[in-house]
Amino acid sequence: MILLREVSQVFGGRRGAVEALRGLDLHVADGEFIAVVGRSGCGKSTLLRLIAGLLTATSGEVRVGGEPVVKPRRDVAIMFQRPALLPWRSVLDNVLLPVEIFGWPRQEHRAHAHRLLEMVGLESFHRRLPHELSGGMQQRVALCRALIQRPRVLLMDEPFSALDALTREELSVELQQIHMEHAATVVLVTHSIEEAVLLADRVVVLTPRPGRILTVVNVDVPRPRTLGRHAWAADLARCSAELHDVLGARRAVPGRQDATSAE
Ligand SMILES: Nc1ncnc2c1ncn2[C@@H]1O[C@H](COP(=O)(O)OP(=O)(O)OP(=O)(O)O)[C@@H](O)[C@H]1O
Numbered sequence: 001m002i003l004l005r006e007v008s009q010v011f012g013g014r015r016g017a018v019e020a021l022r023g024l025d026l027h028v029a030d031g032e033f034i035a036v037v038g039r040s041g042c043g044k045s046t047l048l049r050l051i052a053g054l055l056t057a058t059s060g061e062v063r064v065g066g067e068p069v070v071k072p073r074r075d076v077a078i079m080f081q082r083p084a085l086l087p088w089r090s091v092l093d094n095v096l097l098p099v100e101i102f103g104w105p106r107q108e109h110r111a112h113a114h115r116l117l118e119m120v121g122l123e124s125f126h127r128r129l130p131h132e133l134s135g136g137m138q139q140r141v142a143l144c145r146a147l148i149q150r151p152r153v154l155l156m157d158e159p160f161s162a163l164d165a166l167t168r169e170e171l172s173v174e175l176q177q178i179h180m181e182h183a184a185t186v187v188l189v190t191h192s193i194e195e196a197v198l199l200a201d202r203v204v205v206l207t208p209r210p211g212r213i214l215t216v217v218n219v220d221v222p223r224p225r226t227l228g229r230h231a232w233a234a235d236l237a238r239c240s241a242e243l244h245d246v247l248g249a250r251r252a253v254p255g256r257q258d259a260t261s262a263e
Pocket residue numbers: 011012013018019020038039040041042043044045046047209
């Protein structure tokens with residue numbers, strides 16, 4: 001579904017070039033959930049922007065669904081740290097925004113928008129304005145806005161980082177359900193190792209800038225996963241500990257597979 005081959009990204013600047021990514025190879029299978037972690041500035045957002053078609057790689061190849069990514073695609077949605085809702089539009093109208101942008105018939109998508117709001121527990125708020133909602137509720141609206149276009153790929157750049165711990169956990173559980181129901185391929189950038197392990201099939205660790213793949217940790221734990229007491233808690237904790245070690249030590253763990261999916 002997503003393929004990056006030998007991808008490098010260099011930004012030009014007045015103080016000289018900044019090499020954000022170097023020779024990155026990654027294959028994300030259809031329906032897979034990948035988390036990307038790494039030190040601040042290692043190129044995580046750059047990686048998402050390349051997949052989203054918001055940026056063209058300096059060298060290398062980026063493909064989605066077998067096609068080279070040359071511009072943003074309608075079947076790829078991206079969600080950022082802040083919900084970025086339009087303050088003068090109701091919740092429902094914010095969710096329907098991509099429908100208008102793409103010139104799709106609004107009436108046909110209204111029912112879908114209502115269903116999405118229902119799914120995240122916000123149907124009774126559909127006439128409200130964004131400022132009447134909490135941060136977590138606003139981020140749920142942003143999630144519905146991303147899902148209205150029925151994306152095959154959902155890219156998320158630290159979507160829950162501005163939220164309190166309990167809301168984050170709640171949204172993480174909802175996101176897993178959505179992922180299972182919609183079967184979208186998800187790439188999540190996060191600073192939280194626990195969140196990465198809770199959500200992802202594989203956690204990709206980037207090296208400090210220039211970002212390259214340091215290691216990939218597989219999380220072989222059935223879904224839905226929660227952080228409470230359950231049979232798999234020890235497995236999740238082991239994956240978290242491994243990632244903390246890798247990121248703390250900034251060194252590769254011998255014997256890890258590379259980022260090519262073992263489909
Ligand atoms: N448009 C740009 N022009 C110049 N440099 C850029 C640009 N975008 C990103 N960079 C640089 O590329 C590097 C990687 O940035 P990026 O935002 O991808 O990192 P990140 O891992 O997402 O960081 P963080 O975890 O802090 O959000 C940084 O050094 C950043 O300053």
